[in-house]
Amino acid sequence: MDRPLLETDQIRCYMENGKEIPCDGTGQDAAFEKSSPVSIERFEMSGGVVRDGFTGAVWTQDANPAEFPLTWQEAQDFTAEMRRNRAHGYDRWQLPSRRLLFSLISHQNVNPSLPDGHPFKNVFTGYYWTRETCSRLPDQAWYGHLGGGRIHRGMKQGSYMVWPVSPSYTEKIPGRPGGSRFTVDGQCVHDALTGLTWLKDADSIGGRLTWQEALSGILALNRKHKEDRRIWRLPNIRELESLVDLSSHSPALPTGYPFRNVQEAYWSSTTSIYEPRYAWILYMRDGFVGVGFKQRNDFHAWPVSDG
Structure with missing residues (x-):
């Protein structure tokens, strides 16, 4: 997997009160065309393992081979x-x-939060360890919730589930000689890892917003600059998470990042299917992936564009 998975599988749109609505013109995650294949094309089973065609990684088909929760070291x-x-x-x-x-997480399904038609068995709808330590709090490690999809951190002596993987890729950072990830072009920053372009000002929409204010603010940005070829949108949660560098904190962005006015947390365009009155949030201090109540003006908006 040379690049992070950037699309979600979300196919429905929701108002701030959680009511489902048509997607056209909303700027929400599901309003944009998906190019990723369905699960039956994504996963290949063979002798107790499953190869993920998106990432090249091989997982045990049994998502609970240890049978019991383990501490991080035991895992x-x-x-x-x-x-x-x-x-x-x-x-x-x-x-x-x-x-x-995180690449396995579905943003359309819950309990488990895995893609439609997945071939895995014995999936526990709770927390699973990752191998990575929280850089700010080294006695804690990251884990993901397979019931709802949150990515959080917890004490390493805690006990969570184990899902082994055999990765078959090397994550590369394509770009200019020397491996530079970000290229600044005026008020824009191009990310060579993902191919996305972000506004250099990470708070250009202006202050704390409700979810609908964030979506509407970016639609207004496009109207204001309608002569430009670039179309801005509120990023989905995978696109936001692609910015995270877990070796850094406060914020959890790559060393030498060129952005300014980086805020504490950002709205994504992706609704929480677990509770559609909430949307997915990226918290920048450590890189925690959680949710926020759509009607509260607690979070910021960071526009993104393709290419």
């Missing part, structure tokens, strides 16, 4: 034993990275 030891035993014929078993676990 590391469990996957090390799988490597030694070449379980299922693979010797690279490990806990997933946060982004790799």
